[in-house]
Amino acid sequence: MIEFDNVTKIYKGNIKAVDQVSLTVPQGSVAVFLGPSGCGKTTLLRMVNRLVPITDGNITVNGMDTKSLNEIELRRKIGYVIQSNGLFPNMTIEQNVTIVPNLLGWDRVKQRDRFNYLMDLVGMEPDQFRNRYPHELSGGQQQRVGIARAMAADPPVMLMDEPFGALDPIIRTHIQKEFLQIQQEVQKTILFVSHDIDEAIKMGDRIAIFKDGSLMQYDAPTELLAQPKNQFVQDFVGTDRSIKSLSLYTVADLLEYKKPKPVKKSSFNLKVDLDTSLREAMAMLFNETEQELLVVDKNNQPICEVTITDVQQYLQENTQTA
Ligand SMILES: Nc1ncnc2c1ncn2[C@@H]1O[C@H](COP(=O)(O)OP(=O)(O)O)[C@@H](O)[C@H]1O
Ligand SMILES: [Mg+2]
Incomplete structure (x- = not known):
């Protein structure tokens, strides 16, 4: 101490x-x-x-x-x-x-x-x-x-x-x-x-x-x-405090809160794992033209899809900001 x-x-x-x-x-x-x-x-x-x-x-x-x-x-x-x-x-x-x-x-x-x-x-x-x-x-x-x-x-x-x-x-x-x-x-x-x-x-x-x-x-x-x-x-x-607070949460947090969507597409350009912060996930979605991210587990096996709307909803409902 x-x-x-x-x-x-x-x-x-x-x-x-x-x-x-x-x-x-x-x-x-x-x-x-x-x-x-x-x-x-x-x-x-x-x-x-x-x-x-x-x-x-x-x-x-x-x-x-x-x-x-x-x-x-x-x-x-x-x-x-x-x-x-x-x-x-x-x-x-x-x-x-x-x-x-x-x-x-x-x-x-x-x-x-x-x-x-x-x-x-x-x-x-x-x-x-x-x-x-x-x-x-x-x-x-x-x-x-x-x-x-x-x-x-x-x-x-x-x-x-x-x-x-x-x-x-x-x-x-x-x-x-x-x-x-x-x-x-x-x-x-x-x-x-x-x-x-x-x-x-x-x-x-x-x-x-x-x-x-x-x-x-x-x-x-x-x-x-x-x-x-x-x-x-x-x-x-x-001023973008709500965006910043996204660094505090991970993809795993999002999935706990929201039932994951099953994987529909056959190929994804963007992959994240459960430990990826939502801020990083958001940045990837903004920087690319893709609409969704593929979430994979430790063995690189697909778990589900996450869309930008999912992240935005999580942001609105889970970060208390003015
Ligand atoms: N050895 C020094 N002698 C006089 N003034 C100093 C000295 N070191 C730092 N300062 C002054 O003390 C203030 C705090 O500096 P510093 O602790 O380096 O700030 P920071 O690390 O946040 O940039 C500044 O105004 C700086 O100019
Ligand atoms: Mg310094």
Whole structure:
């Protein structure tokens, strides 16, 4: 659990970057810090591992005041991932991932086991990448290695500052999905910075929206979309809130609500599986001239058809928006 208690940061020159922020991030959940550039997200994150000193207030991690801990110790307990992954160019992938275990004096076998485990976890073949250098990897692969490295010493807490910000949209969607799968397995307490409402909705158990260093609203995505507390939140969340809330639901949700139509056509250009979000399904239907999607199961066997009308009806009846 991470607790921010009246946290304020004033930089030199009297710049108030964070203004009396209080919020609690429960154990094993993801809180997304969301807001426009300059609203204090990075500052707030970096106060947790004391890369930025706190001006006023307290931050506790699992009940311990961060001020009372040794900085080096603290940073070893907290994984940190940044947009430009921060891999060391002159170290191999294995050396990069095992930096902290190495500092902690783990023996070689344990370090190697950990490397193999983490690479598997982020979907990369350990032996294929072990001796390569960061510049030999794609952006998406580097970012995965960055995540593996942050998790190396199994820290209970992870700070992630726009970790997927530099990736192109398709790879980004893919890695977001993978990240959520990993999180289901590892259940870390995560602070995740983003300026993208769609990403926040997808990734966050809770979303904190900031404006000029002040916390505007801290709620679950569904709450935030349904009941923005003020004009700023409403504008930030966007006018197409009902469309955005579609990211929260999957094809499986739709089928639970509506009896599926049997498959009539013999061929489909568009296929989705049960885990596809309705937002993605909708986007596919908008982008193509097709009228329906074929829903397939894990073995690629057809289950039913879904039309754009089905999605629209679900949207109208299941998303409470103004
Ligand atoms: N080291 C610094 N010294 C002075 N001002 C800073 C420093 N770092 C950030 N700021 C200012 O603090 C505010 C918040 O910045 P930041 O936390 O980086 O916001 P965000 O991550 O939301 O874009 C901005 O006005 C920024 O210019
Ligand atoms: Mg930032």
